[in-house]
Amino acid sequence: MLGDFGKNISNVFKRILSQTTIDTDAVEALIKNLQRELIKTDVDVKLIMDLSNNIRQKCLKQEIPAGLTLREHVMKVVYDELVNLLGEQKATLIGKKKIMLVGLFGSGKTTTCGKLAKYFQKQGLKPALIACDYHRPGAPEQLKQLGQKLNVPVYVSEEKDPYKAIKEGIGKFGKYDTIIIDTAGRDALDKQLAKELKKMHELAKPDEVLLVLPADIGKVGGKQASEFHKLVGITGVIVTKMDGTAKGGGALSACHETGAKVKFIGIGEKLDDLQQYDPVRFVSRLLGMGDLQTLLEKVKETGFKEEDATKILSGKFTLQDFYDQIESMQKMGSLDGVMEMLPGMGSIVPKDMLKIQEEKMKKYKYMIDSMTKQERENPDIIHSSRIERIAKGAGVKKSEVKELIKQYEQTKKLLKKMGGKAGMKRGAMSKLLKKFGLKL
Numbered sequence: 001m002l003g004d005f006g007k008n009i010s011n012v013f014k015r016i017l018s019q020t021t022i023d024t025d026a027v028e029a030l031i032k033n034l035q036r037e038l039i040k041t042d043v044d045v046k047l048i049m050d051l052s053n054n055i056r057q058k059c060l061k062q063e064i065p066a067g068l069t070l071r072e073h074v075m076k077v078v079y080d081e082l083v084n085l086l087g088e089q090k091a092t093l094i095g096k097k098k099i100m101l102v103g104l105f106g107s108g109k110t111t112t113c114g115k116l117a118k119y120f121q122k123q124g125l126k127p128a129l130i131a132c133d134y135h136r137p138g139a140p141e142q143l144k145q146l147g148q149k150l151n152v153p154v155y156v157s158e159e160k161d162p163y164k165a166i167k168e169g170i171g172k173f174g175k176y177d178t179i180i181i182d183t184a185g186r187d188a189l190d191k192q193l194a195k196e197l198k199k200m201h202e203l204a205k206p207d208e209v210l211l212v213l214p215a216d217i218g219k220v221g222g223k224q225a226s227e228f229h230k231l232v233g234i235t236g237v238i239v240t241k242m243d244g245t246a247k248g249g250g251a252l253s254a255c256h257e258t259g260a261k262v263k264f265i266g267i268g269e270k271l272d273d274l275q276q277y278d279p280v281r282f283v284s285r286l287l288g289m290g291d292l293q294t295l296l297e298k299v300k301e302t303g304f305k306e307e308d309a310t311k312i313l314s315g316k317f318t319l320q321d322f323y324d325q326i327e328s329m330q331k332m333g334s335l336d337g338v339m340e341m342l343p344g345m346g347s348i349v350p351k352d353m354l355k356i357q358e359e360k361m362k363k364y365k366y367m368i369d370s371m372t373k374q375e376r377e378n379p380d381i382i383h384s385s386r387i388e389r390i391a392k393g394a395g396v397k398k399s400e401v402k403e404l405i406k407q408y409e410q411t412k413k414l415l416k417k418m419g420g421k422a423g424m425k426r427g428a429m430s431k432l433l434k435k436f437g438l439k440l
């Protein structure tokens with residue numbers, strides 16, 4: 001469903017690359033483009049409207065966080081919106097529980113029962129399985145084999161009666177920590193099967209009802225999810241087959257329809273191929289721009305804090321601050337890598353230049369490392385004998401120390417000139433990059 005979404009959305013962002021001020025027009029244009037892309041890929045209209053409203057609200061009403069550019073801020077808003085839908089936290093299933101897996105035919109329910117049993121075993125818990133699929137002849141045997149591999153008991157009703165399986169299974173497994181119930185694949189709209197599922201649910205009274213959805217479910221995902229939800233109340237979603245080419249967009253609609261969050265992701269056929277849902281990884285994958293998200297998170301981690309900005313603007317930018325800034329940038333990885341992460345930026349700055357800058361930044365750090373605390377706080381005192389000592393300590397030429405001081409002075413001047421809070425907030429990072437000779 002959202003296969004092309006990632007590709008197209010990154011084009012949408014590229015379009016606002018050149019804009020530096022947030023105004024209603026810019027945000028409206030972005031939302032319009034975003035809507036067009038979403039509609040093209042069959043995303044539910046109600047979901048699009050909700051997303052649009054939230055993005056509009058946040059982009060226009062929220063202040064841009066310090067250290068982020070407008071483009072990064074907008075992306076962060078879109079990211080946050082998706083995370084809000086899909087789940088903010090890495091999900092966990094802990095403790096004594098009854099879990100029922102439901103979903104369409106072949107979505108991966110039975111396999112996931114085995115994977116979950118293994119997941120609980122790794123937590124030191126004792127899981128047990130109940131087979132409740134008596135529609136497909138091979139189903140109980142499939143679950144039995146999984147149980148054998150894991151040394152986990154599997155209850156199968158001799159009479160092939162799902163209700164009896166639940167009653168007897170739960171009775172028998174009273175001492176186990178977690179009971180996992182495998183159900184038959186069904187279309188939630190099939191009346192007969194719906195009735196059966198509802199009754200099984202009433203008998204089992206599960207703590208969790210997990211909807212198993214294959215990543216490539218497409219448009220029917222939302223509808224099916226909402227039908228299952230009406231029948232038995234979905235408490236979580238497991239997206240299987242994420243190892244394929246699809247990007248799990250069906251989960252978006254499913255979560256929207258049910259209010260349930262993604263808990264696990266299936267990434268292969270083996271019992272170990274189950275991952276806890278991780279919002280950053282999942283949403284990045286969904287948007288097809290994983291690296292960009294990583295960058296965003298890093299900018300957030302390492303970017304200016306409001307206090308820093310105020311301090312610097314008041315003229316108190318010391319060599320220690322300069323050092324911290326270099327360190328922040330280095331934490332983001334190689335400059336080359338940082339540029340690659342920004343859509344459309346990868347090819348703008350010549351690679352040789354980046355290498356030279358990187359080397360320079362490394363040397364700057366050595367030099368500042370060789371300074372006393374006093375020198376860092378008050379660089380004005382650094383004159384000839386001190387320069388010589390610093391150069392020796394850092395293993396560089398005296399001229400290089402002088403260059404560092406000049407560079408620091410220029411940065412300080414520039415930061416002062418940038419003035420005004422808005423200046424610091426908007427694009428502080430890219431302006432600093434520019435200061436290091438990188439013309440974006």
Ligand SMILES: Nc1nc2c(ncn2[C@@H]2O[C@H](COP(=O)(O)OP(=O)(O)OP(=O)(O)O)[C@@H](O)[C@H]2O)c(=O)[nH]1
Binds near residue numbers: 111183
């Ligand atoms: N690649 C991949 N294959 C998976 C994954 N999960 C399940 N499968 C495969 O999908 C197929 C169907 O899996 P089942 O677990 O039998 O699905 P089911 O929902 O129980 O199917 P029914 O009971 O017939 O409705 C099997 O071949 C599984 O090996 C996954 O995360 N990745």
Ligand SMILES: [Mg+2]
Binds near residue numbers: 110111133182183184
């Ligand atoms: Mg099955």
